[in-house]
Amino acid sequence: MPWAKDFDEEDAIDLAMAVFWAKGYEGASLNDLTAAMQINKSSLYNAFGSKKDLFMRALLKYDTEVRHAMLSKLQELEDPIEAIRLMFDRVIDESSLDRDTKGCLLINTAFEFREHSAETQAFVAAGLLDIEEFFAGLLERGKARGDVSRDLDSTETAQWLLSQFVGLRVLGRGAMTPTSLQAARGMVHRQLEHLL
Amino acid sequence: MPWAKDFDEEDAIDLAMAVFWAKGYEGASLNDLTAAMQINKSSLYNAFGSKKDLFMRALLKYDTEVRHAMLSKLQELEDPIEAIRLMFDRVIDESSLDRDTKGCLLINTAFEFREHSAETQAFVAAGLLDIEEFFAGLLERGKARGDVSRDLDSTETAQWLLSQFVGLRVLGRGAMTPTSLQAARGMVHRQLEHLL
DNA sequence: TAAGGTGTGGACCGATCGGTACAAACCGTA
């Protein structure tokens, strides 16, 4: 067993993730990637196969380590509606403070949906569905606690929350001012109160 | 006065608009553009100067002939809340019927916000503000008619509607199923009823 | 210490990117 790689694969994927996150799949060139990952082209292709494969690895890592981790933490909160509120708060605060927010890698990839492979498309669709189910689960818990009307359609409401979330994530990438984002967030808060 | 162009500039911009609309600014190559516009590179550069200039012409044309025209027609309706409802209905129906919907060129450009010039950024921001003001105007009319509570903050609500609209436009590009889109739209309808 | 497989550096590939140079084709005017 000869010569171990002198870089850490997981670290390298993290660095690649940041590039794809900021520039999108097509927008991230191999130069960008190798520069950020601090390895050269041969090592990249030897370790990951192709740009597409590397992207899938990065997307997968984002999905588990960023997206899923965030949702899991929110799920631990006692008040499920508060969890939803907090989820919106976080991304709005992030967009307000960080002037060049990258948004969410999964949602960014959803925007470029049709330029991706069937495999990637399926992965993205599943990820979005998972967010939707996260919302639906919290709403069901809200019903059990009496915070949400039992007449409410959880799935439908979850689909709405997802579309609402996507809108704020996209506009948070720079096109909308923090003030307006916060106003829109305020309206979502108020609508959450009216679920009872 | 020698030799008139043997293509119509406005027609050519229309064709270029479709390419930028479908592929984005970076994603649209000069080959794509010249092929769609049915002119060659020399004619393109002679008539429009550069890819960036051509894009601005296309964006401007979209803004007046597609976006502004659509909002104007909706504004003519008697019932202002019905106008908002219709606006959402149209884009959802479009996304449901046309499996490769391009979304809205202005919103697509807003997504790529930071990779555009300051001039383009300003134009996009102004366009989004215009949509916001369109919503706010309808809400004010709703107040006058008694369809909307006078306590409602029109600006804030308009900002929320814009973010909601953007979310559905982005997800309508393929990542969300028509069924889910329609469910989300249904929730927006219900929220519009609760503005009183 | 020699062998053998693996990782790395760098040159190189054809294709494509946005953009330019220039001459030929063109048509209204004189």
Added chain:
DNA sequence: TACGGTTTGTACCGATCGGTCCACACCTTA
């Protein structure tokens, strides 16, 4: 019919795209 300015076709530009090739550096095992 000759001129003059404009449009158009084509060849070409350097840069960059994603990706490959191969010699060499390297470490483990025998």
